[in-house]
Amino acid sequence: MKLKYFIYTIIFLLGTSAVHAQVQFDAKVSKKKLGINERLRVDFEMNQDGDNFNPPDFNGFRVVGGPNQSVSNSWINGKRSYSKTYSYFLSPQSRGKLNIGQASIEIEGETYKTSPIQVEITAAVTVPKDGNNAEYVASENVHLVAEVSNANPYLNEAITVVYKMYVSHDVSITSNWREIDTPKYADFWSQNIDNQGNFKIYEGEYNGEDYRYVILRTTVLYPQKTGKLDIEPLTLDVPIDVPGNRRDLFGRRLTTRVNKTISAGNRKIDVKPIPLDGRPDNFTGAVGDFKFSVSTNKNTLDANEAFELKTTVSGTGNLKLFDLPSAKLPSTLEVYEPEHIESVQTKRTGMIGTISETYTVVPQFKGNYPIRPITFSFFNPKTETFSTLSSEEIIINVENGPVSAQKEVTTVTGDSKQAITQFKEQFKYIKLTSDLEPIAQTTFFKSTLFWSLLGGPILLIPLFIIGGKKRRQRLADVEGNRLRKADKLARKYLSEAKKNMGSQGVFYEALERALHNYLKAKLNIETSEFSKEGISGLLIEKSVHTDKVTDFVSLLKSCEFARYTPTSDVTIQSDYNKAVEVITAIDKQIHQASY
Amino acid sequence: MKHLLYILTFLITSLSFGQSEPLFEQGKERYKEGKYQYAINSWMKVLDNDEHSANLYFNLGNAHYKLNNVGPSIFYYEKALQLDPLDNDIKTNLAFAENARIDSIEPLPKTIFTKWYTMLSGVLGFNGWATLAVIFSMLFVLLFLLYYFSATERKKRLLFVGSLLSVLVLVVSLALAFQIQTDVGKDKPAIIFAESSEVKSEPNMGSEVSFKLHEGTKVQIIENDDSWVRIQLIDGKDGWIPASDLKAL
Numbered sequence: 001m002k003l004k005y006f007i008y009t010i011i012f013l014l015g016t017s018a019v020h021a022q023v024q025f026d027a028k029v030s031k032k033k034l035g036i037n038e039r040l041r042v043d044f045e046m047n048q049d050g051d052n053f054n055p056p057d058f059n060g061f062r063v064v065g066g067p068n069q070s071v072s073n074s075w076i077n078g079k080r081s082y083s084k085t086y087s088y089f090l091s092p093q094s095r096g097k098l099n100i101g102q103a104s105i106e107i108e109g110e111t112y113k114t115s116p117i118q119v120e121i122t123a124a125v126t127v128p129k130d131g132n133n134a135e136y137v138a139s140e141n142v143h144l145v146a147e148v149s150n151a152n153p154y155l156n157e158a159i160t161v162v163y164k165m166y167v168s169h170d171v172s173i174t175s176n177w178r179e180i181d182t183p184k185y186a187d188f189w190s191q192n193i194d195n196q197g198n199f200k201i202y203e204g205e206y207n208g209e210d211y212r213y214v215i216l217r218t219t220v221l222y223p224q225k226t227g228k229l230d231i232e233p234l235t236l237d238v239p240i241d242v243p244g245n246r247r248d249l250f251g252r253r254l255t256t257r258v259n260k261t262i263s264a265g266n267r268k269i270d271v272k273p274i275p276l277d278g279r280p281d282n283f284t285g286a287v288g289d290f291k292f293s294v295s296t297n298k299n300t301l302d303a304n305e306a307f308e309l310k311t312t313v314s315g316t317g318n319l320k321l322f323d324l325p326s327a328k329l330p331s332t333l334e335v336y337e338p339e340h341i342e343s344v345q346t347k348r349t350g351m352i353g354t355i356s357e358t359y360t361v362v363p364q365f366k367g368n369y370p371i372r373p374i375t376f377s378f379f380n381p382k383t384e385t386f387s388t389l390s391s392e393e394i395i396i397n398v399e400n401g402p403v404s405a406q407k408e409v410t411t412v413t414g415d416s417k418q419a420i421t422q423f424k425e426q427f428k429y430i431k432l433t434s435d436l437e438p439i440a441q442t443t444f445f446k447s448t449l450f451w452s453l454l455g456g457p458i459l460l461i462p463l464f465i466i467g468g469k470k471r472r473q474r475l476a477d478v479e480g481n482r483l484r485k486a487d488k489l490a491r492k493y494l495s496e497a498k499k500n501m502g503s504q505g506v507f508y509e510a511l512e513r514a515l516h517n518y519l520k521a522k523l524n525i526e527t528s529e530f531s532k533e534g535i536s537g538l539l540i541e542k543s544v545h546t547d548k549v550t551d552f553v554s555l556l557k558s559c560e561f562a563r564y565t566p567t568s569d570v571t572i573q574s575d576y577n578k579a580v581e582v583i584t585a586i587d588k589q590i591h592q593a594s595y
Numbered sequence: 596m597k598h599l600l601y602i603l604t605f606l607i608t609s610l611s612f613g614q615s616e617p618l619f620e621q622g623k624e625r626y627k628e629g630k631y632q633y634a635i636n637s638w639m640k641v642l643d644n645d646e647h648s649a650n651l652y653f654n655l656g657n658a659h660y661k662l663n664n665v666g667p668s669i670f671y672y673e674k675a676l677q678l679d680p681l682d683n684d685i686k687t688n689l690a691f692a693e694n695a696r697i698d699s700i701e702p703l704p705k706t707i708f709t710k711w712y713t714m715l716s717g718v719l720g721f722n723g724w725a726t727l728a729v730i731f732s733m734l735f736v737l738l739f740l741l742y743y744f745s746a747t748e749r750k751k752r753l754l755f756v757g758s759l760l761s762v763l764v765l766v767v768s769l770a771l772a773f774q775i776q777t778d779v780g781k782d783k784p785a786i787i788f789a790e791s792s793e794v795k796s797e798p799n800m801g802s803e804v805s806f807k808l809h810e811g812t813k814v815q816i817i818e819n820d821d822s823w824v825r826i827q828l829i830d831g832k833d834g835w836i837p838a839s840d841l842k843a844l
Binding site: 328329330331332364365366367368369370372393395403425426427428429430431432433434435436437438439440443444445446450453454455457458460461464465468 | 615616619620623626641642645646647648649650651653654657658660663665684687688690691693694695696697698699721722724725726728729732733735736737739740743744769772776790791809810
């Protein structure tokens, strides 16, 4: 008996615990068959709370909404019922049979999975065009349109996108709409023109019917990339009041409020690149129509005084999107980072205004500093041409100051002990003398003259040395000296005779005279009147050898004789040599006698 | 034949001397009146006559400076300095012109020996050093011979030392003349004339831009290739530049 109770108790306990542990985790779909333009709701429902919910990857579907989580907990007659649901809204992407895969969850340490569900997607189902269906009426009477000013702009050319909501006279919008999706304009520079919530209602036409419309927003876009660019749609959730057929007690039509999601379609913009032909070198991407100017606040100043240089671009175009041409200044001018000032308004046609850069410049040294014309190029999309604007050349005249850092002369005066800097250096005036010389100069270095002047004196050294030695030898040799002297003497006396060796008569006359002159010089006696015997006696007296005396006399004789008889050249030559010999010999013997 | 040629050239130069002097004067007058462009025209005609001088180049530099032509003014001052490296007027006005140029390039530091060398080469050109060498070679010969022939011991010693010293000076000045001449041959300075010029890494238009130079900067020409020139800056950077953008000194 005890055992029987015990078994019942056990069965009861086991049964209740089994009931408590009964976990349910199911997937449910709203429809098993739907059109491709319809949507599907999938619920994953469980009766106990779990962790790590893992949804399937909805292949073939696009998740439109979800996951939405809902939990319900109720006690009925002391019995608790709990359910937790994850919901997804799916939009099919292709026709055919699609599988929704398994979702998984962990409940009390165990993993549970749903069974896969097959859904059949058919062709698009037509929306009922029932004139009384509020949804249909709403969708037919409210439209959102994006108007693009230019679908084929150049790079950096302004385009305007205007979002207009058309509402027909049949429906009305009383409360505010909500933006679901705001376009991002990824490849554009964009700026919204705010209308501060004041929506003005315009009358217009949409598909040939009268509509009212409001401009929701205006956006100015500057494309930053070439090629086909997408403008993402603007999507709004608009509450629309649709008047129904029923009327209230007072005869007014009852309205049904429908929340409708409307979206301006995706717009594609084809952006043209800026042409390469004729593009100036200094083109930095400015597109529009501009004016350019460069100005300074003073042109004449002293060193270490500051002046301002301002470059300004004004006009319409992508003003904020390009850099101003930088000013190139001489290196000795100290230039500080420019101050960038923008006063640009964005209007529906694009940016308009002025941008400018102000450089603070401090000249260090004296002189004239030309600031070369600065050029600025832009592309005008209207005329489709490039324009290059050039500023005027500006001359900065620094009147007082040092010329360069090194040449500054600083003196300290004794009294005030104040450093006075003297700016001595002035710009020097032209030179007044020309000192012209031919350009084509011959180089002295390595010329023949140079080498001979350089080497010549050195070659002279051995010559001089040899010459010196010779001279010394001669000085040493007394006998030779005397001989040379007598020979020289004879030649001196006979020089006239030698000159006239060609004509016989003149030669012998000169020879005779020479012989007499010699004796006259040597013996200091006029011998021309002497007879030959007298001369020979005189010579012998002077202890001259008799044979030389005979030679001398015979020479005199032959001179006389030759005056009247022709002789040959050979005789003339031999007589001349003989005369030299005789004079030399006599001279020698006279000298020897005198010592 | 050769002699005839010399005589001819002499005649032509003496003839042109006659034309150039009035042109120089005319330039001076126009400069005084402030007609700098006309002054330049007159002085350029003197150059066309194949005549020049440091003063002429200096005046051309002044006129260009007055017209704010930075590149040409630096060019002519440098030309003037080549002919007269020690003139202070030229240096001063060159400093004025260099203040107005856009690039500022720090030169590489020089060793003490290069400083001495530049100083020495500045004092005399290679022709000057060659003349000095010739003078000292003559002096050496004279002293040597005097030494050789002199009788007293003291005189001999003095003259020997003197001749040795002059040989030393002769060798040094000869070496300097050679060195300066080779350096002058290598030294091909040029001034950038284009207002702004891109220095490329290769001698063609499409190649990469290494750096930019502006009017008035002095560069060294290293190589030539048709219409491109390879240049080097004083800070050691180098690159290729179109030949039309610069003018060799």
